[in-house]
Amino acid sequence: MRKVGLAVAAAAAALPLAVPQQASADTPGCVTRQEFSHAHHGMTKARVNQIFDTKGWVAFYTNHRRDQVHRYRACPRLKRQGAKPTVVYHHRNGVWILTQKKLV
Numbered sequence: 001m002r003k004v005g006l007a008v009a010a011a012a013a014a015l016p017l018a019v020p021q022q023a024s025a026d027t028p029g030c031v032t033r034q035e036f037s038h039a040h041h042g043m044t045k046a047r048v049n050q051i052f053d054t055k056g057w058v059a060f061y062t063n064h065r066r067d068q069v070h071r072y073r074a075c076p077r078l079k080r081q082g083a084k085p086t087v088v089y090h091h092r093n094g095v096w097i098l099t100q101k102k103l104v
Helices: 002-014 033-038 045-052 076-080
Strands: 057-062 067-071 085-092 095-103
Touching: 033 045, 033 076, 033 095, 045 085, 045 095
Parallel strands: none
Antiparallel strands: 057 067, 067 085, 085 095
16 A cells, blocks of 8 residues: 555656646737737627737727727737737627727
């Protein structure tokens, strides 16, 4: 029985320690291509802002103010490629929901 206990302890010691993944707040104030790819149709504006690490700004409203076109500042690498992160939100049941996104 003692040999089994020692074997289990040795196996447990050999396992690598779990390292927590870094939060998405690695680029505050701007959006990377990877962050942009993590935003999906149906997400709330609050969740998208959390992924992007920034709130961005409202470029304009459409559809009698039920839709809002939101722009975000691109991080330097994405900016050099001429991309402007743009997201369209629709106001549904008191919440802004992502309906479209593109790098303009």
